[in-house]
Amino acid sequence: MGSASSVLTQYDIEEVQEHCSNLFSQQEIVSLYQRFCQLDRNAKGFISADEFLSVPEFAMNPLSQRLLKMVDGLNFKDFVAFLSAFSGKATTQQKIEFIFKVYDSDNNGKVSFNDILEVLRDLSGSFMSDEQREKVLRQVLQEAGYSKESYLMLDDFIKLEGKKKKIVGGMDVYIHGI
Structure with missing residues (x-):
């Protein structure tokens, strides 16, 4: 998980699941990792504010500037933690x-x-x-x-x-x- 181009191991997946209170299945974490890698265009291992703004729905969001303060520089583990509030399993x-x-x-x-x-x-x-x-x-x-x-x-x-x-x-x- 050090860089976005690496492959997720079973250990990585379980670690992310635990970090996110098991709100995502293993398959969902793999899918989120693929999306993370797409957004991390330079394979730096984190997503910048500019990369987040490349998502049209995010860029058009009236709260995008506030959300950017929360997401700028997220690594994969924190990216999934950020998204966990949107999970159907979130309390x-x-x-x-x-x-x-x-x-x-x-x-x-x-x-x-x-x-x-x-x-x-x-x-x-x-x-x-x-x-x-x-x-x-x-x-x-x-x-x-x-x-x-x-x-x-x-x-x-x-x-x-x-x-x-x-x-x-x-x-x-x-x-x-x-």
Whole structure:
């Protein structure tokens, strides 16, 4: 697994499976490795942001710039770990953890009002004004017992799963194109 041109051994496959909580079968890991090798055009053993942008669905994604921060320089093992949130076997907890990472673009372990507002801006584009986005976000946060000054931690995201759907429910549509 050192370079993208190498062949996966049974040990490599099992190691990746374990790293990804066994969310992918061995055959799925082999298929993901083939895709990884296609994206890793220079056979460096990792995928750059530019290589990710060669996937049209990824490039067109309104959250692509946020996602690029998460994927730039991934080796195969981490590439599969990144994709594990999209597995049909992933738990709700794993999906929420992934979404939290998308919002927490500075990796400080907390999400601010402005972090959420930026994602809403990316998702809604010109369909909503900044004032409309802020109004909706304030209302959702208020209903959940938070304010504009609150910082949400991962535990808060987990608690807010139902109410949060008003904010991020459509996000899955935008991040599936990888």
